[in-house]
Amino acid sequence: MATVTETTIAQKLEGLLKLQTIDSALDNIKKVRGDLPEEVRDLEDEIAGLETRLSKFQAEISSFEEQISNYKISKKDSEKLIIKYKEQQMNVRNNREHDAISKEIELQGLEMEIADKRIKEIDFKVLNKNDEIASAESNLHERKKDLEIKQKELEVIISESEEDELKFSKDREKALKSVEERLLKSYTKLRDNAINGLAVVMVKRGACGGCFSSVPPQRQTDIKDKKKLIVCEHCGRILAGVEDPIPAPEKEKKPRGKAATAAAATAAE
Numbered sequence: 001m002a003t004v005t006e007t008t009i010a011q012k013l014e015g016l017l018k019l020q021t022i023d024s025a026l027d028n029i030k031k032v033r034g035d036l037p038e039e040v041r042d043l044e045d046e047i048a049g050l051e052t053r054l055s056k057f058q059a060e061i062s063s064f065e066e067q068i069s070n071y072k073i074s075k076k077d078s079e080k081l082i083i084k085y086k087e088q089q090m091n092v093r094n095n096r097e098h099d100a101i102s103k104e105i106e107l108q109g110l111e112m113e114i115a116d117k118r119i120k121e122i123d124f125k126v127l128n129k130n131d132e133i134a135s136a137e138s139n140l141h142e143r144k145k146d147l148e149i150k151q152k153e154l155e156v157i158i159s160e161s162e163e164d165e166l167k168f169s170k171d172r173e174k175a176l177k178s179v180e181e182r183l184l185k186s187y188t189k190l191r192d193n194a195i196n197g198l199a200v201v202m203v204k205r206g207a208c209g210g211c212f213s214s215v216p217p218q219r220q221t222d223i224k225d226k227k228k229l230i231v232c233e234h235c236g237r238i239l240a241g242v243e244d245p246i247p248a249p250e251k252e253k254k255p256r257g258k259a260a261t262a263a264a265a266t267a268a269e
Contacts, residue, residue, distance in 0.1 A: 211235035
């Protein structure tokens with residue numbers, strides 16, 4: 001029964017270590033791309049924002065043009081009314097009617113002045129808005145050029161590692177099947193919190209392969225036995241095994257017997 005448990009733990013550790021190896025390889029591929037993917041996304045967002053702003057500016061221009069058109073129509077209506085009132089003024093019967101029509105003519109004249117004033121104000125707004133549009137369009141053109149350059153750079157890098165990335169991604173899908181859900185959640189959480197993305201490490205030269213803290217000999221023995229999952233006391237990473245230390249170079253053996261006597265005699269001479 002104990003043998004089955006050992007095998008099960010060993011298999012779990014093997015599955016986790018395999019998954020970590022694949023994820024580290026994928027991390028290295030992404031490192032080569034550097035900040036390019038993020039830069040491309042930022043440029044795409046900036047371009048989308050500029051296009052939205054331009055669309056809003058164009059809508060404002062259309063609204064201004066509609067307002068100008070309405071004021072021009074209102075001005076023409078006032079002109080027609082003035083002509084009409086002047087004709088009526090020719091046929092008034094008394095001063096009272098004359099004064100009333102004169103006030104209407106004066107009122108329509110004021111309406112025309114107000115319309116002219118509003119048209120000038122809106123024309124000024126249109127002029128300023130066109131300046132903003134020109135600036136935004138220039139900015140948009142530059143950002144699109146930058147995006148094109150960045151996208152080409154990213155495409156070249158991706159094409160160089162595309163085959164490897166696809167292979168590792170497929171390997172990862174297979175590796176995930178051998179890791180139980182509870183362990184996968186812990187593994188993912190550890191990876192998310194680790195700067196180097198390492199959640200499963202080996203003990204190397206008596207230290208944790210993640211944080212390099214010393215691992216006591218007895219704990220190393222327990223890790224080697226693989227009877228239970230053991231994590232680093234300092235960083236919480238899963239310790240999958242112990243790599244044997246590099247053996248120290250053998251000391252030069254001293255010559256014995258006749259060879260030793262001959263060597264001593266030579267040294268004495």
